[in-house]
Every structure is written in structure tokens, then in C-alpha cells.
Amino acid sequence: MAESDVAALCAELIRFDTTNRGDGDAEGEREAAEFVAGVLSRAGVEPKIIESAPRRANVLARIPGRDPALPALLAHGHLDVVPADAADWSVPPFSGEIRDGYVWGRGAVDMKDFVAMILAVVSEGLRPRRDIVLAFVADEEDNGLYGAHWLAAEHAEEFSGCAAAISESGAYTYRVPAADGRMVSLYPVGAAERGTAHMRLTARGRAGHGSRRNDENAVTRLIGALGRITSHRWPVRLTPVVEAFLTRTGQALGVPVDLSDVDGTLARLGPAASLAENTVRVSTTPTMLQAGYKVNVIPGVATAQLDARVLPGTEAEMLDELDALLGPGVEREFVAHQPAVEAPVDSPWFTAMADALRAEDPGAVVVPYCLGGGTDAKAFSSLGIDGYGFAPLWLPEGFPYREMAHGVDERVPVEGLRFGTRVLKHFLRTC
Structure with a gap:
């Protein structure tokens, strides 16, 4: 099964030191791109590597769907990572070590985990309903001028027919207590970015x-x-996505929501408030x-x-x-x-994401949320593509996921990767 190989793929990707120091100072993107292209080729998918500058490499591919009349979906992820000081880490940050049920290393959750999950699904022989365009890009950790923004400006034809996109920063397990004492498993899907x-x-x-x-x-x-x-x-300025988050999360937790008193509502949401407090x-x-x-x-x-x-x-x-x-x-x-970018919440895309998550976790409460920062979704939105943060990941209770990106001892649970691979397989085949 694809999910049994995803941890090894993630570890291999981490072993490519793709540190991006900014201002054009980056390394390893070409080697990582060649590895990704090799995995795709062995799966019967024809990739192309496009360099925006020497060794600033991006990998593109298109998997034909069973129904070419349907709009295409873009799945994109970045191959570069932020710097890591090995002296601060428990393991060498580019070792890709697998131990204690985790894959360790810089990029484990930002975002070589998603790249590995997509590659694992494709390696199993993906036969999607619609065309799936894959883009594994450079330079997201700086300003995207060698990656997504450059591709959108110079190679827009590669994304023709794409109506929506999925990428990082969403669909991970976030457990919060309800008013009656139950623990609720929220899965926040990114539908907007400041x-x-x-x-x-x-x-x-x-x-x-x-x-x-x-x-x-x-x-x-x-x-x-x-x-x-x-x-x-x-x-306070409530956008449709943030309003939907507050309303749906409050309903799931059994707490009253008063949109005329947003600060009071956030206080009643408890830990879940952290997903919205910076975006009101x-x-x-x-x-x-x-x-x-x-x-x-x-x-x-x-x-x-x-x-x-x-x-x-x-x-x-x-x-x-x-x-x-x-x-x-x-x-x-x-x-x-x-x-800022915002995608529709009440859409077939969002419904399909929620269905895929509930297929693996029947108790999943899927809610939209707005990212406080940004991703490469901003680049592709210039082409009219609605971007969603949908990188599904199961997380054990107490795992400090939001501290992992750019943090010390970054790691991702192996079972979380396998869960995410199954969710993505379901979504990509049926959406």
C-alpha cells in the first residue's frame, strides 16, 4: 500500500538539504527536483523540470483524468526549507531519521510531508476523475520569485483548466474540548489567507x-x-471564511456564538480560538x-x-x-x-475534502479557516485558481504541530503520514 512507503519517501526528501536563506541564496532544489521527477517517472507520469535560474528547479506534471471535461485540480508543494542550526537539534536536521514513530528533520511538516504523501498516492497508480496538475516548486520560503510566482507569470499554460488547488496548512487533527466535556477532532481546512x-x-x-x-x-x-x-x-472585520469558522466551530463545541461580540465568542471557544484570533x-x-x-x-x-x-x-x-x-x-x-485570497466554503471542492477526511475519521469536524500568514496559493490565485490548505495529517493528542514548522526538532508522525496518504488518495480519486 502507498501509505506504507510514505515515511521512507518523506525521509528521503528531508535528506536533500534544500535550505533557502533568502535573497537568491538557496541550495539543493535541483537535486530534490530530480528525485521527485524520478519517482513520478517510475510511476508512469511524465514530469518536466523547469529552472527559473540555474539550479532553482520546479517540477511539473499532469495526470489525465477519466473525464477530461471536468475542471482540473492543482496539487502544489514547495521543496525548499528554512535554515536549521544543527547545534540546537536532537538529531541532525537533514538526517531524515525515522525513530520513535516519527520522521525527523527540517521540512518534515513544512512541507516535505505533503510532497511525500502526493508522491505515495501517485506511485500506487492514481486514476483520478479529473486532470491533476502537480507542481513541486522552489523558493516558497523566500518570496516565490524563483518558484510559484515565476511559474504563474511565465508558464501559466501549464495550469490551464485548473479551477482549484490544494497545498499546505490545513486538514490536520486539532483536538479541543466541547462544552459537555467531549474531545472534538477539528480539521481546519484553509480557505483564505490574509x-x-x-x-x-x-x-x-x-x-x-x-x-x-x-x-x-x-x-x-x-x-x-x-x-x-x-x-x-x-x-473586527469578519470575512465569510472566518464567520463560517466561528459559527461551525461553536456549533461543534456546543458554545454560543455572538458575531456582534467576536472577542467574547473567541474566549468561549477555548483552544480553538487560536485558529481565528489572528484573522478577525x-x-x-x-x-x-x-x-x-x-x-x-x-x-x-x-x-x-x-x-x-x-x-x-x-x-x-x-x-x-x-x-x-x-x-x-x-x-x-x-x-x-x-x-489576500479567499476561496468558496460552500463548494463541491470543500465538500469533497470533508468527505475524504470523514472516510478515514468518521468523527471529523471539518471547518474552514483563514491563515494568518500566506502560502504559494497567492501566486496561483492570480490565474483564477481557488486555493485550499488541504494537507491532511493525523496527529497524536498533545503533539505541538504548530510549533514544528521552522522550529527545532521538526518531526511528523509516521501514522499521521499514512492517514494523510489515505485521505489524499480518496480525495484525488473521487473529487
Whole structure:
């Protein structure tokens, strides 16, 4: 069975050191792409490797469906990973060691597990209803300019006919207590993502000697602006996906939901609130500061970088309010800008995902949710493809899944991989 091999596939993928340090500094993507292409070829699927730059490799393939009239589905995953400091780990981070029921290593949950599950399903001889397009890409852990965004811009024809896509950050087991004491197994499926609006704030003033009064101090202006931004309480803005999450999760847990009092509703949801608390508002978080070159010199310029995340339909409102908070003498400019995305919840795609999860876990409560950050779904949304976070994974109770991505001792349970492979097999064959 395919699920019996998925742990070995995941371990092999982890052993390719595909560290992406950003700004074009990456390694190992070509070797990993060749491995993936080899697995596909042995399964009778014809892959192609497309490089956006030397050794920045992406693997594409299309599996014909039984009914070519149906819209195609895209399944995409990234091959790169963030850096890992081996000194902090219990095992070498690129060992792909399998022990204690887990596959260990950088990328185990972000996201070589999903890549391995897809490859395992395909290796078993996938005969889908509709065309399945596969994309295993580079550079997601930076900005996607060598991977998904480049593919969407330069090779859009490869995704012709695709109406929806599945990828990371959703459909994992999340156990939460109900009002009556029962433990409920939620499976949050990503149906939206906040947009990215990373900005550089530049304060300008009059340079001068540090010992003298200066009412045009750029540092002071910048600090004032940041103080106003961090103390500002952004209003609640409920999008359809977040509203559906609150309503359906509250019903499953047997707790009252009052959409006119979202903060109160979140408090009643208990641990489940963590899946929504960051997506009921926009956020504006200062992350970087730079000013000056000598302690006794007031600089004429001070800069900061701001990680702003916006909900669908809220960007214009957020920018207007932000401009008011900046005040005089402070300007903003985008350093990264990607729109929020949202896919339909009441759709045949979502129904098919829920059916596939319940086929393996009859007690599964499948709810949509909005990701606080982002994935390559943003790139493919530019082609009109609805993106869903659907990388099914069974997790043992107490497993700190959300701490694994980019964390130390990243690992994924072998039984979770086998569960996810069965769910994906069911979904890809029947959707």
C-alpha cells in the first residue's frame, strides 16, 4: 500500500538539504527536483523540470483524468526549507531519521510531508476523475520569485483548466474540548489567507549634534509613529471564511456564538480560538529598525519595517488609517505586497475534502479557516485558481504541530503520514 512507503519517501526528501536563506541564496532544489521527477517517472507520469535560474528547479506534471471535461485540480508543494542550526537539534536536521514513530528533520511538516504523501498516492497508480496538475516548486520560503510566482507569470499554460488547488496548512487533527466535556477532532481546512503588506517606514528630519535641541529629530518622529501604530486597536472585520469558522466551530463545541461580540465568542471557544484570533483583524507589527551611525549625531533619516497583514476587502481602509497614524515627516513604501485570497466554503471542492477526511475519521469536524500568514496559493490565485490548505495529517493528542514548522526538532508522525496518504488518495480519486 502507498501509505506504507510514505515515511521512507518523506525521509528521503528531508535528506536533500534544500535550505533557502533568502535573497537568491538557496541550495539543493535541483537535486530534490530530480528525485521527485524520478519517482513520478517510475510511476508512469511524465514530469518536466523547469529552472527559473540555474539550479532553482520546479517540477511539473499532469495526470489525465477519466473525464477530461471536468475542471482540473492543482496539487502544489514547495521543496525548499528554512535554515536549521544543527547545534540546537536532537538529531541532525537533514538526517531524515525515522525513530520513535516519527520522521525527523527540517521540512518534515513544512512541507516535505505533503510532497511525500502526493508522491505515495501517485506511485500506487492514481486514476483520478479529473486532470491533476502537480507542481513541486522552489523558493516558497523566500518570496516565490524563483518558484510559484515565476511559474504563474511565465508558464501559466501549464495550469490551464485548473479551477482549484490544494497545498499546505490545513486538514490536520486539532483536538479541543466541547462544552459537555467531549474531545472534538477539528480539521481546519484553509480557505483564505490574509494579504501581505510589508512596508518600509522612513522618517526624515534635520541632522544635528546630539547635545542640542532638535524638534525635527527623525528618530523621535519614527518612534512616535511606531508607538501610535502598536497601540492602535484595529477593528473586527469578519470575512465569510472566518464567520463560517466561528459559527461551525461553536456549533461543534456546543458554545454560543455572538458575531456582534467576536472577542467574547473567541474566549468561549477555548483552544480553538487560536485558529481565528489572528484573522478577525488586520495586524501591523514593527519588526526592524535602523537609524544613525554615531551616538552624538542626530541622523537625518530613520527607517523601520512593518509586517502588515490584511484581510480580504480591508486593505484600502487599513492604509488610510495607517497614513493617519504615521503623522507628518514619515513616509511608507511597500517592500512586499501580495493580496489576500479567499476561496468558496460552500463548494463541491470543500465538500469533497470533508468527505475524504470523514472516510478515514468518521468523527471529523471539518471547518474552514483563514491563515494568518500566506502560502504559494497567492501566486496561483492570480490565474483564477481557488486555493485550499488541504494537507491532511493525523496527529497524536498533545503533539505541538504548530510549533514544528521552522522550529527545532521538526518531526511528523509516521501514522499521521499514512492517514494523510489515505485521505489524499480518496480525495484525488473521487473529487
